[in-house]
Amino acid sequence: MTWVDELRRREEACRRAPSAHNTQPWMLRYREDAVDVHWDPARELPDSDPTRRDLFLSLGAFVEACLIVAADAGLPVRAEVAVDDAERRVARLLPAGAAYATAFTTAALERRRCARGAYEPGELDPAVVAEVAAGADLRRVPCRALTGELAAADRHMFGTPVVAAELREWLRLSPRHPRYALDGLTDRAMELSRAEASGLAAVLAPGVYPLARRLGAPALLAAASRGLLRYDGSVLVLVGRAAGPDDLVEHGRALLRVWLGLSQRGLAVHPLSQILDCAATADRLAAVLSPAPGERLLAVFRAGRPLREPVRSSRIPPVQ
Ligand SMILES: Cc1cc2nc3c(=O)[nH]c(=O)nc-3n(C[C@H](O)[C@H](O)[C@H](O)COP(=O)(O)O)c2cc1C
Incomplete structure (x- = not known):
């Protein structure tokens, strides 16, 4: 069996990588002595992610996941990141x-997961933040400082029709949804009660939303979600230089390493x-964090010890 076959057998594990809206935009093309990582344009988020920041971060996380899975299997594999827009290939x-x-x-990789419910109170130890950053520029902001910003950002998200429509497309608010076990954001992953899930589905329904x-x-x-940041916790912000898509893919790799370190x-x-x-x-947060010239804010996430197991x-199973 070649290393390509060995990696292919483990594709399911690579697919545990995180992606925005759980779109899982990656596609693997197995060659004789190489594996190409492409993306599926149907899984882009043109309205919510017009700059493709999250697309390339997610694909970077996937590349990192592939390398971890390969290393764990003792397979000597490296990644050559070079985004080719025409071929829709990242690496x-x-x-x-x-x-x-x-x-x-x-x-x-299997154990890591996002948790959207309540966290134990307490700011993250700066030493832990520095350890998991492992050289990346990771800033710590108290949750409470962002309460108003999150509310403003949520109003913008839910109030922008094309963004709300795209979110609706990826929501799986009932176990009866045909893609519930495959992709997108489920009611359970978002820790919504039955009533909350039904309410969200009703408001976002095409015939209801405009009114x-x-x-x-x-x-x-x-x-x-106003209460979400009203506790003594930490939000972390990944900052970096991102001149082009290759840089974003590399930051996506770093982002997964940070999330795994926390996990x-x-x-x-x-x-x-x-x-x-x-x-x-985004501008107000950048003004507070003042990234160096040429750098920008790449990812914002709350981090802490969840009160309930997320x-x-x-995930979509691999095609074998
Ligand atoms: C670049 C990126 C951006 C994301 N943005 C959000 C977000 O704004 N809100 C959110 O709840 N989850 C966000 N997520 C988390 C994904 O929804 C999550 O990774 C996906 O649903 C799979 O779940 P898991 O990470 O628990 O495996 C993001 C993930 C990535 C990689």
Whole structure:
């Protein structure tokens, strides 16, 4: 069996990588002595992620996951990141002289998960933040400082019709949804009660949303998450230079390493990308964090010890 076959047998584990809206945009093309990582344009988020920041971060996380799985299996594999827009390829996995050096395992990838419910109170220890950052520029902000910004970003998200429509497309608010076990965001992953899930589905329904929007539904939906940051916890912000898609893919790799490092310490994350997707809240947060010239904010997420065990998110099984 070649290393390509060995990696193929383990594709399911690679697919545990995180992706925005759980779109799982990756596609693997197996060659004789290489594996190409492409993306599926049907799984892009053109309205919520017009700059493709989250697309390339997610694909970077996937590349990192492939390297971890390969290393865990003792396969010497490296990644050559080079985004080719015409081919929709982000990277090529190639044979290497030695296995990829990583502190993480396939089991760690399996254990990692986002948690969107309540966390234990307490700010993250700066020493832990520095350890998991492992050289990346990771800033710590008290949750409470972002309460108003999250509400403003949520109002913007729920109040922008194309963004709300795209979110609706990826929501799986009832176990009866035909893609519930495959992709997207389930009611359980979002820790919504039955009533909350039904309410969200009703407000976002195509026939209802335009009127609900005029009647102030976005503010109401934003109010529902107002309590989320009202505790003594930490939000972490990944900052870096991202001149082009290759840089974003590399930051996506770093982002997964940070999330795995936190997970190893029993800490989960809850990404709050809407704060970066709304120009006003993104600018205000950047003004507070003042990234170096040429650098920008790449990912924003709450991190801490969840009070309840988060659910395991769904994935599309590999085509064998
Ligand atoms: C780049 C990126 C951006 C994300 N943004 C958000 C977000 O704004 N809100 C959120 O709840 N989850 C966000 N997520 C988390 C995904 O929804 C999550 O990874 C996916 O649903 C799979 O779940 P899991 O990470 O628990 O396996 C993001 C993930 C990535 C990689």
